Amino acid sequence: MPAPPLLWDIFCQVVDNHGDLGVCWRLSRELAARGQQVRLWVDDARALAWMAPGATEGAVPGVRVLPWARPIAPDLLASLPRADVWVEAFGCEIPPEFIAASARQTGDKGQNGLKPPVWLNLEYLSAEAYVERMHALPSPVLHGPAAGATKWFFYPGFTPATGGLLREADLPARQAAFDRAAWLRAHGIDWRGERLATLFCYEPPALGQLLRAWAEGDEATHLLVAAGRATAAVRQAIQHEIGLQRLLDGRQQLSISYLPHLPQTAYDELLWAGDLNSVRGEDSLVRALWAGAPFVWHIYPQPEDNAHHAKLEAFLDWLQAPASLRQFHHVWNGVTPGALPTPDLPAWRTCVQAARARLHGQDDLATQLLGFVARKG
Incomplete structure (x- = not known):
């Protein structure tokens, strides 16, 4: 019984x-x-x-x-x-x-x-x-x-x-039935097959650097920005990164959509749509793992003692992050200064999906x- x-x-x-x-x-x-x-x-x-x-x-x-x-x-x-x-x-x-x-x-x-x-x-x-x-x-x-x-x-x-970790019983079936193009149309996003990146963050030190790299890059990128602090951070980065607004107006390699607040189910779907996801904190980190796409984690900063550095390192160790993903996390989170490495999306995807497979066994x-x-x- x-x-x-x-x-x-x-x-x-x-x-x-x-x-x-x-x-x-x-x-x-x-x-x-x-x-x-x-x-x-x-x-x-x-x-x-x-x-x-x-x-x-x-x-x-x-x-x-x-x-x-x-x-x-x-x-x-x-x-x-x-x-x-x-x-x-x-x-x-x-x-x-x-x-x-x-x-x-x-x-x-x-x-x-x-x-x-x-x-x-x-x-x-x-x-x-x-x-x-x-x-x-x-x-x-x-x-x-x-x-x-x-x-x-x-x-x-x-x-x-x-x-x-939290994992709903119906999550795999929901994800298997997901239609990216239909979801983007339903949310008013004009997607023409370019790379999709999502951004849910605090104020990452290297945000302006990443936006510039996409704006100057050879591959078109459409950035979907979450409401709240992420939207404010992007607008501030564009304002302070010299010449970035001219790049955005000119080459148009980077297009940006600012999203409204999304219900949790729709946020999950946003991560399923992304080719590269930037997440923050705890809940969205877990959702990014289940999504299985390449992602970067902006950990909650604890500047008084930098305790978040050890927490980030422990996660990267568990993730078995390749060197480029580890370096990207370090610069993105302000652990080390320097230039962001070029995202190696195939290698990062392999890493994330292997981690997801381990989690599904628990x-x-x-x-x-x-x-x-x-x-x-």
Whole structure:
């Protein structure tokens, strides 16, 4: 007999609404697709209006988006059944009033016949060695209304000894049915067979250099720029790169389309359309891996201690990146100065598709979470 569905509380504190909220929404949606019930607590859900239209209105069966106010309203807490699983995403902490309300429902030492929730701390994604060491370790709660309980570290990752990556069950079928030309037409993009590059980034130091190389190059390139910081970065680079605007107006080897905010499903399709994708942060990195096209990752910068340098290097090691791809990442992320190497798209594609094949041989994040909760519940 299949296990009965569980009720999950996932807490998301928005720092970067593309990444933190994007991962939590994808996870909530995938758990619901597998028969689970999810309450997604978010302190700022505004980005869901374009990221997942209808999400806050209950358009996805099994997922309820709730406002994470501070404090949470007592009448709301009193009206909710207690969940089977708690998930603290990306270092946020479940508020004490929520924990206290759950403790009252459970009763002293479970006298009300309820098991305590399985409590997970879902961490950031990294390929660094500590992830395998720390994954699935317990963390006793020593203070507060949950004293005596246990949290469990759960680390997404790229190897079988980690928690895996988010991958929807229907993703391969969706990608196999994708029609690039039809998708571009539907989104108003005038594509005439030229190389397609997508750009979702922060402010990469070498952006102006890359735009100039494409504008001066022999092969025509059509750049599809994501809304927000990527659009602002491109416009600023054109303004500050001497003579670049004249090149764009003259040779027209580089054409640029500025995109609106795309729902998550459409962003996946954008990456399927690209011949070269530039992604940033965590969620879009994973989507680029599943897309299987050559990509460059703009890692979230941590300039106070440059901790992102080691994180980038660990990922490139896992990826088994060829020398040109590794050098491109170093210059793109400002790790080393210098000129960007010419992208070797065939070699980069081979590398990415080999990495994707390795990942397909491992259980995805939702599958591993469900298995872990079943063992600990």
